[in-house]
Amino acid sequence: MASGQPPAVELRGVCKRFGKTEIIRGVNLSVAAGERVAIIGPNGAGKSTLFNLISGRFGPSSGEILLHGRPIQGMKPYEINRAGLSRSFQVSNLFGRLSVFENIRCALLWAMGHRYEFWKFLAGLREVNERTDEVLAMIKLDRKRDHLAMNLTYAEQRALEVGITIAGGSSVILLDEPTAGMSKSETNRFVQLIREVTVGKTLLTVEHDMGVVFGLADRIAVLVYGEVLAFDTPEAVRANARVQEAYLGSVLAESQAAGAQA
Amino acid sequence: MNTSTAHSFHFKPYNVGRWVIWGGFALLLIVAPQVFRSGLSLTLLSQMGYMVIICLSYNLLLGQGGMLSFGHAVYTGLGAFFAVHAMNLASSGSLPLPLPLIPLVGGLAGLGVAALLGYPSTKKAGTPFAMITLGVGELVFAMSLMFPEFFGGEGGVSANRVYDTRLFGIGFGPATQVYYLIAFYTFVCTAAMFAFTRTPLGRMLNAVRDNPERVEFVGYDTQRVRYLAFMISGFFAGIGGAFVAINFEIVTAETVSAIRSGGYLLFTFLGGATFFFGPIIGAVLLVMSSVLLSEITPAWQIYLGFVFLFMVMYAPGGVASLIMMNLRVAAFGKLGRLWTSYLALGGAGAVLLAALSLVVEIVYHLQLDSSGDGSVKFFGVMLNVSSVDVWVGIALVVATALGLFEFVRRSFLHEWGEAQTEIEKEIKRREAAL
Numbered sequence: 001m002a003s004g005q006p007p008a009v010e011l012r013g014v015c016k017r018f019g020k021t022e023i024i025r026g027v028n029l030s031v032a033a034g035e036r037v038a039i040i041g042p043n044g045a046g047k048s049t050l051f052n053l054i055s056g057r058f059g060p061s062s063g064e065i066l067l068h069g070r071p072i073q074g075m076k077p078y079e080i081n082r083a084g085l086s087r088s089f090q091v092s093n094l095f096g097r098l099s100v101f102e103n104i105r106c107a108l109l110w111a112m113g114h115r116y117e118f119w120k121f122l123a124g125l126r127e128v129n130e131r132t133d134e135v136l137a138m139i140k141l142d143r144k145r146d147h148l149a150m151n152l153t154y155a156e157q158r159a160l161e162v163g164i165t166i167a168g169g170s171s172v173i174l175l176d177e178p179t180a181g182m183s184k185s186e187t188n189r190f191v192q193l194i195r196e197v198t199v200g201k202t203l204l205t206v207e208h209d210m211g212v213v214f215g216l217a218d219r220i221a222v223l224v225y226g227e228v229l230a231f232d233t234p235e236a237v238r239a240n241a242r243v244q245e246a247y248l249g250s251v252l253a254e255s256q257a258a259g260a261q262a
Numbered sequence: 263m264n265t266s267t268a269h270s271f272h273f274k275p276y277n278v279g280r281w282v283i284w285g286g287f288a289l290l291l292i293v294a295p296q297v298f299r300s301g302l303s304l305t306l307l308s309q310m311g312y313m314v315i316i317c318l319s320y321n322l323l324l325g326q327g328g329m330l331s332f333g334h335a336v337y338t339g340l341g342a343f344f345a346v347h348a349m350n351l352a353s354s355g356s357l358p359l360p361l362p363l364i365p366l367v368g369g370l371a372g373l374g375v376a377a378l379l380g381y382p383s384t385k386k387a388g389t390p391f392a393m394i395t396l397g398v399g400e401l402v403f404a405m406s407l408m409f410p411e412f413f414g415g416e417g418g419v420s421a422n423r424v425y426d427t428r429l430f431g432i433g434f435g436p437a438t439q440v441y442y443l444i445a446f447y448t449f450v451c452t453a454a455m456f457a458f459t460r461t462p463l464g465r466m467l468n469a470v471r472d473n474p475e476r477v478e479f480v481g482y483d484t485q486r487v488r489y490l491a492f493m494i495s496g497f498f499a500g501i502g503g504a505f506v507a508i509n510f511e512i513v514t515a516e517t518v519s520a521i522r523s524g525g526y527l528l529f530t531f532l533g534g535a536t537f538f539f540g541p542i543i544g545a546v547l548l549v550m551s552s553v554l555l556s557e558i559t560p561a562w563q564i565y566l567g568f569v570f571l572f573m574v575m576y577a578p579g580g581v582a583s584l585i586m587m588n589l590r591v592a593a594f595g596k597l598g599r600l601w602t603s604y605l606a607l608g609g610a611g612a613v614l615l616a617a618l619s620l621v622v623e624i625v626y627h628l629q630l631d632s633s634g635d636g637s638v639k640f641f642g643v644m645l646n647v648s649s650v651d652v653w654v655g656i657a658l659v660v661a662t663a664l665g666l667f668e669f670v671r672r673s674f675l676h677e678w679g680e681a682q683t684e685i686e687k688e689i690k691r692r693e694a695a696l
Binding site for chain 1: 457458460461462463464465466468469471472473475476477478479480481482483486487490494696
């Protein structure tokens with residue numbers, strides 16, 4: 001990374017309170033362009049809240065959030081999306097009564113400059129339609145092109161969820177537990193898919209599956225009770241005693257136990 | 263399957279089906295008054311024409327955008343008032359505007375009013391949106407009583423549509439000429455609204471209906487999408503409203519009332535909000551029931567209430583979705599085995615209808631005929647309703663009819679479910695064979 005280039009995403013002293021409960025307590029985080037960062041932590045650590053703050057679902061109570069050096073805190077989700085950040089959701093958040101093809105196309109229209117046009121036919125937007133088919137091929141849903149989103153299987157819905165997120169070509173991608181609820185083999189295939197579709201992009205992901213985390217991430221941020229406990233390479237995080245104590249120890253023990261059972 | 267997907271070639275055949283449907287629609291509009299020649303049918307057809315525009319414009323909100331508006335008559339009604347004033351200005355010579363352009367005055371008025379009132383309305387979606395439209399509707403209706411200069415007070419505003427005969431000697435005096443003007447606008451507006459559903463904004467409106475939250479995360483301001491759609495809907499509503507003025511040559515405050523708004527909602531729903539053509543069926547039903555059903559019985563609104571309840575409970579997709587579901591069953595060749603169930607359902611339905619109408623008619627007659635001898639004539643039979651026996655009998659008949667209908671409905675549902683399961687299997691099989 002050139003030293004003059006601002007980080008893709010930067011959080012400076014970000015706090016979020018709901019009433020008197022402080023969920024995020026002064027998070028500082030700097031993610032370089034093209035970096036893949038996984039955010040891990042126990043349930044209720046504030047991982048999803050952090051994503052909601054960055055993507056504009058809520059505004060932070062205090063602190064600054066910068067996208068490519070530009071402050072975005074307090075902006076509306078669509079403004080942040082237009083600035084080049086796109087996110088997926090933990091629970092699939094699709095356009096249920098539209099076809100798979102339409103779902104992806106809806107995610108492309110603004111990005112490809114069609115805004116609120118009502119004087120052009122969708123069928124005539126050749127570039128949009130070609131790009132939609134490309135995305136469908138990438139997420140391997142081209143055979144389900146004309147199915148309604150609500151009729152897809154769970155794994156297909158997860159793929160469509162990621163497809164909508166990456167379709168518009170945002171440079172910063174936030175994936176909230178993309179593999180949640182998937183079987184082992186589905187997860188492996190899906191991680192490969194995520195790797196493919198996010199080439200050259202900045203990726204932030206919340207993930208519970210440690211196999212996925214250690215395989216996918218350049219750096220890992222450990223979030224515990226709304227604070228970043230560690231932010232380092234996978235090896236360093238694994239070796240970190242505080243992380244072991246606070247979180248990873250129990251998770252690793254659990255996954256070993258699960259492995260022994262299987 | 264991984265090869266050549268990136269540059270898949272889409273064969274776009276000359277869409278014959280679409281030409282047949284739109285050609286057929288145009289032909290129907292042209293031929294209808296030649297087939298139904300009586301004065302009454304011409305009145306009905308004219309009203310159906312602009313009701314189609316109004317119901318389709320309403321469905322732009324309800325079906326396409328998921329916006330349940332309780333105040334659509336504001337936009338049709340104010341369109342009608344602006345149109346009637348424009349007609350008066352034109353006939354006094356101060357506005358050089360031929361009658362065929364008056365609907366555009368209504369449309370622009372609808373657009374303008376929607377731009378003004380739609381802004382606060384579309385700030386919210388869901389229940390708050392519905393409440394705001396209800397409030398706005400009440401507000402405008404109250405204003406109609408406060409400003410008699412514009413709304414004409416009790417008597418309304420009247421006009422004469424025959425003020426200019428320079429256009430090939432067409433003066434729009436005869437109802438036929440008015441019908442063809444309406445038919446022309448009906449076709450153009452229907453085509454325009456259908457075209458809208460195939461544009462970027464039209465599609466994003468569907469997306470806002472399905473999942474407004476996600477729309478915000480793909481770059482769109484949902485409020486802006488709703489607002490633009492609301493204005494477009496207002497434009498077409500105004501055109502439809504202008505024809506109320508042209509057709510009746512009088513517009514009263516009732517045109518902007520909540521009752522009218524409720525009617526548009528009710529019949530758009532009955533026709534079917536989930537399909538584009540549903541509201542066209544709804545408009546036809548609206549005119550048929552308000553003109554023809556009201557001839558048969560003074561209690562027609564009670565029957566309408568029953569039908570509405572029945573549809574909400576058993577066929578929430580309206581007539582259009584009933585048609586489409588049966589077409590699907592027919593396409594898979596399964597309609598043949600359902601016909602006995604349909605016959606039974608129809609029979610039980612008729613019995614239930616007869617039983618319910620017995621109660622409705624008797625109660626209605628008792629209210630109206632205060633002559634007091636307690637006898638009511640029903641289908642040529644004199645019933646003495648002051649005796650307890652008759653009421654016990656009626657209660658038995660209604661209970662039996664309800665039981666019979668419910669029994670038949672359940673067995674029909676079973677048959678229907680089986681047919682659907684078979685169709686699903688068939689679809690899966692075809693997909694696997696692909």
